[in-house]
Amino acid sequence: MTEKKLEISNRILFFKYALPCAETLIKRKNLTREEFRKMIKQIAEGREPEKNKENIFKVAMAHLTFLALERKKDKIDDEIIREYFLFNHDETVEERFEEMGDFDSESCRTYPGIVRKIESNRASVETLLGIKPYKKDFVDDLKMQDIVVVHRDFIVEKISKKLASKLWELKRKQIPCLGKNIFD
């Protein structure tokens, strides 16, 4: 077991970022499909999942705890959650991919995007991967042109244009041939 683990101050935000990765946990039987669906519903309704459910995301919890401790914080706050999933996550994915190369590293990353089309339970979002449909369970009042962050099949949350632009430029360092910043 990981010996040190800090509490999360906003568990709903954590699950919005972490749950899209849960498919791997289902495959490993650390989580059932029913439990996954239940948690998606809870988060969509603004309800927190049962206590300690976050601990099934061992890797994210370890990174978040480490980052919070580095920042001299005694809790994992919103700033730490976003710093990890938006800025540190890609590097971790890439290192693992270089080592093992046995998964789709692109879909594990988070991407900023612009909402281009809204349907009943999905919305098409333009990211550097192109325009693709994403589940919109976690986001209320989604409108065309909203700026969001996506992770695997889900829209995680709305973000500012400034943050989206910064993330795009960060991606450009990893993908030099990336085109014009769509947020400028």
Next chain:
Amino acid sequence: MCITTIGKVIKIDNNKAFVQLKKSTREIRVDLLDVKEGDYVYVSGNLGVEKIEKKEAEQILNDREKIGNFK
């Protein structure tokens, strides 16, 4: 991030450790763990995430090797 590699701790220096991975050696932080040389740990990026029993680690590494051979 939900996916890890397994590393064997070959050297410890305070809150840092050098681990042997499948193809390389990596320096990782082990602030969250109580580990010693010879232990096996799950590694994510440059962070030791969890200690794992030697028998289990060897089994997983062996299984991954077999899967790799079928690719």
